[in-house]
Each structure stands twice: as C-alpha cells, then as structure tokens.
Amino acid sequence: MHVFPARSTAFLTGVALALICGCGGSSDAVPRNSPAGPVPVVASTNVYGDVVEQIGGDRVRVVSIISDPAQDPHSFEAGTRNQLELSRAKVVVENGGGYDDFVRSMLRTAKNSSADVVNAVEVSGKTPPANGELNEHVWYDFPTMGKLADRIADALARTAPADADVFRQNARTFKEKLTLLQAEEEQIKAAHAGTAVAVTEPVPLYLIEASGLRNSTPAAFSEAIEEGDDVSPRTMQQTLDLFTDKRVEALVYNAQTAGPQTEKVEQAAEDNGIPVVPVTETLPPGEDYISWMSDNLDALRTALDE
Structure with missing residues (x-):
C-alpha cells in the first residue's frame, strides 16, 4: 500500500524583517542602492522558487518556470512567456547538471544577459563518480541546500545591497530548519x-x-x-x-x-x-x-x- 506523508511538526518561525527607511526621511522613500521594488527572480522549478521566497520574503518577486506536479521537468519545453520573464530577471536559479538545460538555452538568447545565475549543482561541488554519472537531483541533499541558501542570499544582496542583512538572516533561519531535517535523517539511520x-x-x-x-x-x-x-x-x-x-x-x-x-x-x-x-x-x-x-x-x- 502507499504510505502517504504525515504532517510534519512545527518548525522555527520566520525571522521578522526590519523596516528599512529611505535616506530622505520619508518612510515611503526607496533606499539608496536598492531597486525600485522587489528583485525579479526566475527559478527553473518551484522548489528553488520557494527557497528564494524564504530568503527574499517580500523583497523578491519570484517566477517558477515549472510548478505543475504533473509536469516532467526532463521533457519540459519553455515558451515565449518564460523567455520574457528571464529577460527581466536580476537573479536566476537553476538546477544545472543537465536537469533544466532549457534555462541556459533561453539565457543565451535573452536580451538581458546580466542576470546573476545561481547553479545548484555547481554550488554543491558534486562531481560524477568514476565511470558513472552525476546524480543531479541535488535538492534532495540538505548540505547542498544550505550552501545554496547562502549563494542565493549573496546574489540578492548584490542586487539590493540595502536588504543584504535581511537576506543573510533569512538564509541562516532556513539553514537552521535544514538541521532539523538532517536530524530526522539521523533518526532513520540510527x-x-x-x-x-x-x-x-x-x-x-x-x-x-x-x-x-x-x-x-x-x-x-x-x-x-x-x-x-x-x-x-x-x-x-x-x-x-x-x-x-x-x-x-x-x-x-x-x-x-x-x-x-x-x-x-x-x-x-x-x-x-x-x-x-x-x-x-x-x-x-x-x-x-x-x-x-x-x-x-x-x-x-x-x-x-x-
């Protein structure tokens, strides 16, 4: 029979975001060195889109190219709307490793070539075993996701320096939650x-x-x-x-x-x-x-x- 997941226990609460005031004294002023609005981010799947949202909060606007659980990412074919979103993105998060090659294909033809591209496989540091192939599904590897959280926070901080502390604190909070998942793995192992x-x-x-x-x-x-x-x-x-x-x-x-x-x-x-x-x-x-x-x-x- 199928074993369906039980609801997980409560996790650490999110970190409260500090209010950032503009230099001109008005609470509505846009902070210096900050984009006029949320940072536009494109993620290849909603897995990475969610991680970006946990780190960026309301300071990011995320579009996940693949979000349908019925869609096989290996056979996905991107369209013109995806191309448009990529051309507007300041940060792009892809899996890499041959999993979502459609992202790089579109980036090569996108008008905007200055987006900061975060590649999860590259961040992982994983390489193919001898005489074998790399397992590119690195989002099931929690140490990799911790590294990725830091890399995403850095990419967002370069785009919106005034919010850098918020991004990095949220990345730390995300990594604390990952330690709970790793503890669950250790319980199974024991x-x-x-x-x-x-x-x-x-x-x-x-x-x-x-x-x-x-x-x-x-x-x-x-x-x-x-x-x-x-x-x-x-x-x-x-x-x-x-x-x-x-x-x-x-x-x-x-x-x-x-x-x-x-x-x-x-x-x-x-x-x-x-x-x-x-x-x-x-x-x-x-x-x-x-x-x-x-x-x-x-x-x-x-x-x-x-």
Missing part, C-alpha cells in the same frame, strides 16, 4: 542503517543515502526510467525479484514520471506487501520546501517501521 530499499529513479538517492539506507535497485533499471528508455526484460525481472523475494523493505517511487514500467514495479511491491513511498520532483500544492522534505522523511520512516 534505527535502519543498512536496510535495503528500491527506487524507480535516482531522484531521492541523496536523502536515502544520508538516512543510512542501501539502494538495491539494478542501475540499468533506474537509469532507463530516468532517460525514458525501455527496460530490458532481464533487468525488469531482476527488479521485480526484489519484491517477490522480499529483499527490500520499501519502494521509493517517483510519482511525477510514472509509466507502464514503473507501475508494474509498484504493483509488484504492493502485491508482496512492500510499502510504497511516493516522492516528486517539484513542490506539492500547499507545501514549502521544509514541510515537503519533512513529510518525505516521515513517510519513509513510517514505511520502514512497518
């Missing part, structure tokens, strides 16, 4: 270190590995699914055997890119009483980054405790 799980795609692997779990999925299966290729009969059987032989304790399932092959694996898990934990690549409605990741961890822990 109880289930070495436990084998399966995935349909490498999307949640950073979270799984940080939680001390072992991914037993045949690499050929998850790679084929991620690339949109057909899984060979042999690889499919090897994957199905994980569930019929009860060699894994949970299936972490990317619900955003489901198809006949992944649905067959999901059915095998359910038929053999293996809990299925759905994850997505973009924020579900009504969630922010912190609550979303906490819910993912809650669901994973619940599945493993069964």
Whole structure:
C-alpha cells in the first residue's frame, strides 16, 4: 500500500524583517542602492522558487518556470512567456547538471544577459563518480541546500545591497530548519542503517543515502526510467525479484514520471506487501520546501517501521 506523508511538526518561525527607511526621511522613500521594488527572480522549478521566497520574503518577486506536479521537468519545453520573464530577471536559479538545460538555452538568447545565475549543482561541488554519472537531483541533499541558501542570499544582496542583512538572516533561519531535517535523517539511520530499499529513479538517492539506507535497485533499471528508455526484460525481472523475494523493505517511487514500467514495479511491491513511498520532483500544492522534505522523511520512516 502507499504510505502517504504525515504532517510534519512545527518548525522555527520566520525571522521578522526590519523596516528599512529611505535616506530622505520619508518612510515611503526607496533606499539608496536598492531597486525600485522587489528583485525579479526566475527559478527553473518551484522548489528553488520557494527557497528564494524564504530568503527574499517580500523583497523578491519570484517566477517558477515549472510548478505543475504533473509536469516532467526532463521533457519540459519553455515558451515565449518564460523567455520574457528571464529577460527581466536580476537573479536566476537553476538546477544545472543537465536537469533544466532549457534555462541556459533561453539565457543565451535573452536580451538581458546580466542576470546573476545561481547553479545548484555547481554550488554543491558534486562531481560524477568514476565511470558513472552525476546524480543531479541535488535538492534532495540538505548540505547542498544550505550552501545554496547562502549563494542565493549573496546574489540578492548584490542586487539590493540595502536588504543584504535581511537576506543573510533569512538564509541562516532556513539553514537552521535544514538541521532539523538532517536530524530526522539521523533518526532513520540510527534505527535502519543498512536496510535495503528500491527506487524507480535516482531522484531521492541523496536523502536515502544520508538516512543510512542501501539502494538495491539494478542501475540499468533506474537509469532507463530516468532517460525514458525501455527496460530490458532481464533487468525488469531482476527488479521485480526484489519484491517477490522480499529483499527490500520499501519502494521509493517517483510519482511525477510514472509509466507502464514503473507501475508494474509498484504493483509488484504492493502485491508482496512492500510499502510504497511516493516522492516528486517539484513542490506539492500547499507545501514549502521544509514541510515537503519533512513529510518525505516521515513517510519513509513510517514505511520502514512497518
């Protein structure tokens, strides 16, 4: 059966934003060196858009190119409206690593080439393993997200220097919340270190590995699914055997890119009483980054405790 996320506990409250007065003595004056209005920011997905909003507050205006949880980011095709928003942006946040190449393609043709571009994969410092490919889904890696928060705060501060202290304080608050998520990972690790799980795609692997779990999925299966290729009969059987032989304790399932092959694996898990934990690549409605990741961890822990 599916294990759906429980509501996460309350987190640290947001930091109160200090009122900034203009140099001319009027409370309505625009601070010197500050743009006349919120900083325009474009994010490739609403995951990064939400992080920008948590750091920038009402001092940013964020447009997230991909916000529909039914949209597969790998196959997304940007349009003229996206191009227009990018041409107006002062800061752009992309994932990088080949995940959202449409951003760089549009930036190359955008009239505005001066935007400060924040690339999450570059910020992470991660590189491909020997004879392997980089797992570009770095938003499931909390240390990376902490580095990214600082980098976003710096980019916003360069655009709106008068608000720099606000941005950096909000980044510190965001990172404090990340430590709570890392504590949840440590709790799972303490109880289930070495436990084998399966995935349909490498999307949640950073979270799984940080939680001390072992991914037993045949690499050929998850790679084929991620690339949109057909899984060979042999690889499919090897994957199905994980569930019929009860060699894994949970299936972490990317619900955003489901198809006949992944649905067959999901059915095998359910038929053999293996809990299925759905994850997505973009924020579900009504969630922010912190609550979303906490819910993912809650669901994973619940599945493993069964």
